[in-house]
Amino acid sequence: MKCAYNEDALRRLEVIKEAKRWAKSTLISRDQFAAIGEEYKVSLYHPNLMIRLLLFMATALGLSGVTGLFGTILFSEASRIFICLACVLYGAGTIVALEKMFLKNNHFKSGVTEAILYYASGFLIGGIAGLADFDLVALTTWTCIVVFSFAAVRYLDLLSTAAAIFSFAYALFYHLYEVGGIAQRLIPFVFIIVFSSSFLMCQKLRKKKNLLVWTNNLIVAECLSLLLAYCGGNYFVVRELSLNLLGLQIEEGGDIPFAYLFYTLTVLIPWLYLYFGIKKRDIILIRVSLFVFAFSAFTFKYYFSLGAPEIALTLTGIIVFVIALMLMNYLKKVRKGFTRENLLSEKWAAANVQAFVVSQTLGGNQASATQDMPGGGKFGGGGSTEDF
Amino acid sequence: MIKNLPEELFAKGLITKDQFAKIEPIVSGDVISVFYELRTLLYLGVMLFTAGAGILIYKNIGELGHIVAIISLTAIMIVCFWHVYKKGPAYSNEVVKGPTPFFDYILLLAGLLFVSIQGYLQFQYAILDNNLATSTLVTAALFFYLAYRYDHVGILSLGITSFVSFWGISVSPVKWYSGNFFEQSNLHVIAILLAIVLSSAATFLHQRGIKRHFTFTYFNFSLLMFFCAAVAGLFIDESIYGIYLLLIYAGCAFSYYAARSSQSFLFLLYAFLAAYIATTFFLAVTLHVFSNEYLWFWYSILSCGGLVYFIIKFKNHFRQSS
Numbered sequence: 001m002k003c004a005y006n007e008d009a010l011r012r013l014e015v016i017k018e019a020k021r022w023a024k025s026t027l028i029s030r031d032q033f034a035a036i037g038e039e040y041k042v043s044l045y046h047p048n049l050m051i052r053l054l055l056f057m058a059t060a061l062g063l064s065g066v067t068g069l070f071g072t073i074l075f076s077e078a079s080r081i082f083i084c085l086a087c088v089l090y091g092a093g094t095i096v097a098l099e100k101m102f103l104k105n106n107h108f109k110s111g112v113t114e115a116i117l118y119y120a121s122g123f124l125i126g127g128i129a130g131l132a133d134f135d136l137v138a139l140t141t142w143t144c145i146v147v148f149s150f151a152a153v154r155y156l157d158l159l160s161t162a163a164a165i166f167s168f169a170y171a172l173f174y175h176l177y178e179v180g181g182i183a184q185r186l187i188p189f190v191f192i193i194v195f196s197s198s199f200l201m202c203q204k205l206r207k208k209k210n211l212l213v214w215t216n217n218l219i220v221a222e223c224l225s226l227l228l229a230y231c232g233g234n235y236f237v238v239r240e241l242s243l244n245l246l247g248l249q250i251e252e253g254g255d256i257p258f259a260y261l262f263y264t265l266t267v268l269i270p271w272l273y274l275y276f277g278i279k280k281r282d283i284i285l286i287r288v289s290l291f292v293f294a295f296s297a298f299t300f301k302y303y304f305s306l307g308a309p310e311i312a313l314t315l316t317g318i319i320v321f322v323i324a325l326m327l328m329n330y331l332k333k334v335r336k337g338f339t340r341e342n343l344l345s346e347k348w349a350a351a352n353v354q355a356f357v358v359s360q361t362l363g364g365n366q367a368s369a370t371q372d373m374p375g376g377g378k379f380g381g382g383g384s385t386e387d388f
Numbered sequence: 389m390i391k392n393l394p395e396e397l398f399a400k401g402l403i404t405k406d407q408f409a410k411i412e413p414i415v416s417g418d419v420i421s422v423f424y425e426l427r428t429l430l431y432l433g434v435m436l437f438t439a440g441a442g443i444l445i446y447k448n449i450g451e452l453g454h455i456v457a458i459i460s461l462t463a464i465m466i467v468c469f470w471h472v473y474k475k476g477p478a479y480s481n482e483v484v485k486g487p488t489p490f491f492d493y494i495l496l497l498a499g500l501l502f503v504s505i506q507g508y509l510q511f512q513y514a515i516l517d518n519n520l521a522t523s524t525l526v527t528a529a530l531f532f533y534l535a536y537r538y539d540h541v542g543i544l545s546l547g548i549t550s551f552v553s554f555w556g557i558s559v560s561p562v563k564w565y566s567g568n569f570f571e572q573s574n575l576h577v578i579a580i581l582l583a584i585v586l587s588s589a590a591t592f593l594h595q596r597g598i599k600r601h602f603t604f605t606y607f608n609f610s611l612l613m614f615f616c617a618a619v620a621g622l623f624i625d626e627s628i629y630g631i632y633l634l635l636i637y638a639g640c641a642f643s644y645y646a647a648r649s650s651q652s653f654l655f656l657l658y659a660f661l662a663a664y665i666a667t668t669f670f671l672a673v674t675l676h677v678f679s680n681e682y683l684w685f686w687y688s689i690l691s692c693g694g695l696v697y698f699i700i701k702f703k704n705h706f707r708q709s710s
Contacts (some may be wrong), residue, residue, distance in 0.1 A: 014390055015610060018415075019397075027411055028403055036402050050653035051652070051706050054660055055696055061664075062692030069685040076550055112696060175696050212390070271603035281420050290425065316435025321493075322428035328489055331426075342423040343414045352604050352652075358431075358542035359549050387482075 001153050001211050004103055005044075010213050013108065026343050044108040049065060055111030063119050080130065092150040094120035109156075117155055121147050141171045152217055161217045165224045169195075173256030177245070185257065186248050191232030192265075199225035210373050226273065226288045231266030236299040266296050391416065391430050402553040413456040423489075430493040443507045462505055468498035476538055481598050492540055499534055499543055523553045536599060544602055548609050554583055557613065576624060579617035580635065583610040587642070609645050611655055614639050615662035622669050629673065636666040653706060660695070665690075 003010075017035055023033035047055070064149050070090070078086070079084070098116045107113050124147050129140040148164035169191070170267065176183045176190060199222055205211050205216045231237045239256050242248040270293040277285030301312065331340035394415055415417045438525045444457050458631040472495050486492050493599065510523050523530060531547030549673070557579050590606030618639060621632040645657035646652075699706060 010464030011390070015393060018390060018393060024412060027414075028407055032403060032407075034398065039400065039402060044701070045703065046693070047703065047706060048653060050498030050657055051699065054653070054657050055699060057657075058660070058692040058695045058699075062689050062696065065685040065692070069682065069689070072681060081709040099541055110700075112700075179651055245448075261675060281417055282422055283422075286422070286425065290428070293508060296673055310440045310447060313436050314444060315440070317433050317435070317440055319433075320429055321433025324426050327422075327429075328426055331422065337418055338420055340423060340426055341421060343421040345417065351601070352608070355541040355605050359545035 003156055004154050005098065005108060005156070005213070007213055008388045009042050009044055009106075010108070012040040013044050013046060016042065019258070021344050025345075038126070041354070045108050045110050046108045047110060050107070052114075053110035056115045059112045060119065063115065064086045069298045080133070082102065084127045084130035087123045087130065087259065090283075091120045091127060113155070114157065115161075117151055117157060121151055121160070138171070138172060141174060145171060153214070156213060156217060158216060158220050162224060165221060165228075169228050187240050188262070192229050193227040195229035195232065199229065204350035205346055222284055223288055224387030227292070230269050230273075230288075230292045230295075232297060233262060233269050234295065235259070235262040235266045235303060236295075238262050266299050270296050278336070278338075414593060418562065426489070430490055434493055434497050434500070438497065438504065441501065442504045445504055446511075458505070461501055463500055465505060468494050468501065472498055472538065477536060480539075483601055486538075491519065491538075491540070495534060495540055495561075496536055496542060499531060499546070499629075506585055511523075522551050529556060535602075539599070541602060541605055545609070546607050548586070548605065552586075552609070552613065555579075555683040556584060557582065576617040576620045579613045580621070583614035583617065586610045587614075594695055604650055604652060607650065611639065611646070611658050615658050619665050622666060626673075629669070633666050633670055636662050650707075656706075665693070 019028065019036040019040075021035050022028045023030060028036075070220060072084075094116055098113060098120065102110070123138070125143050128143045131134075132139050134140065137272070144167035145164055148167060149161045151160035152164050172194065173188065174189045179202045187269050202218045202225060203330060211218070227357070235256075239262075242256055243250070249258065270289050273285050273289035273292065276288075277281065277289055330339050331338055334341075394403065394412045396406050398405070403411070414421075429476050441457075444450045445454075445461070446452070463560055472491070475491060477484050477487060489560050507523060508528065528551040531543050531550060535544035535547055558574055586606055587610040590610070591604050594603045613634065618632050618636045621635075622629045625632070640659040640663045643655040647655040647659075668687075
């Protein structure tokens, strides 16, 4: 399937974005950036993130009005099948409107396009699933896969990409679950095999020149494949899903089947990701590995708590802090291609964003509603006052 | 990232040879920066450590281990402050780069440990008259001082949140689910006044050329607080809602000006949401337009469609110039 945009225009836009990052990191001058912008002039309408969000919300609100209008005028007393068919038609019609009205006018991920796309996807999926009265899980799931994949491939949409992958993972789980018996026991291994190969496949595809426009979609797919493969081997995920969905009973002192295998995988996979991330200098693998390290730590803490969470927290904090300090020291120079210096600024990592994160995750946010309670105060752990 | 892009630009004469030599290894992935990863780790370390230490302080009070914990935390805090004091760069009104990449985090750690220990001392020995509010104010003052002295936006935002929490307001959009912004009566009025005070102070400092890169954070908290409070006011004081309506529109005008001058359209997003709620409320109360559902649908289509059209039509107005 082809993407809905002019590939040359997309490439120009990408060049300008890249040059903008260089300019922000003072690798090139403002004048040079302006010259590059002139050379790679492009007429796509692709506003900044906040304007996109604004347009997205306004479009979504407006579209709900359109639906309400149609709904009340035409279908107040129609049958279910008729309404579902109308939904499918309406969804398809919206996609056509998206292409004719907005893509024709050079909109590229402008906020308006996303709102219309998700809206249309919702109607297509809802309409088809509704035809079977929402009873056929397989039909709903596969409709999701098809519709989201279409949205991902044709409109390069990243959220749709993620949705398509999750729908696929769900379908895989669901079908194996339906087969029952030994197939249910194999679900974790199937997940590991399928998603690690999909990771490798995405990496290969990302190197192909003619698939360049889908680079970001493939990166999303890579990250999610890594995470899903990890989930297949994670003890916590396997145990809780086995208990809750597969009806596994664990006797006193017993454990899930192959428990030691899953313990091993929980420890091993993060190290594996990190090792290959460093070896292949793949920042995606490194980032995902940091994330799954945290999840592995959580898994072990959950089942083998030594009590005293505050000591565990404090110690983990010290260890993480010291490791980071040591790495910073080690990477003063470029070693094995890694450096601690900031080469290219990331859009999402602006100081203002960080400040907001700090204010929301660290203290200083509890309203002190104690002004009119002299001598009060809600400080202190339970029972701590009794010692004195 | 586009492979061969540096070559292409070099061939076209758009970048120089030196720049090509610098950029090429970055684009090709020969050199990889783990700048953000390391900073995330440092931040996680600080967060986990202070969270753990905060609980540690109040547990097992009176036991020997407890006293050891307090003493060692105090020692760590003193070492951190000493490091900051020794290595800290001179004050400047402009952006100041820390002497080391981890300087900011040592400073953050020191400040947070101070809060924990100060809270403990006050709790234990009632130094500050056992008044929690006073200690919040002391915390805020320390944070403001550290933020300006060592140029730390993160600590500034902590200072702002503890300053407004002194007045009983919790600015936490992340925790919106846990309850009302304004549980006590009249808090929304205080919030509006505080927002005006904070943003005026920020504007004043901005014009004086003092730490201009702090202005965004001031405006962000002020506007969030202002709009939430004013929208809440619409519903709480329904009889005089007109005042809040005008306040919201004035806030929108200010947001538009702030968004244009700071090149951050986040403020416009707040303004749009607040103005939309306010206008809808106004139409519903005065004109009773929404007794007819068709009118309601037409209203949302036309108002939102109009806005979308407006933004696209005047797109150059909403463009980041950088």
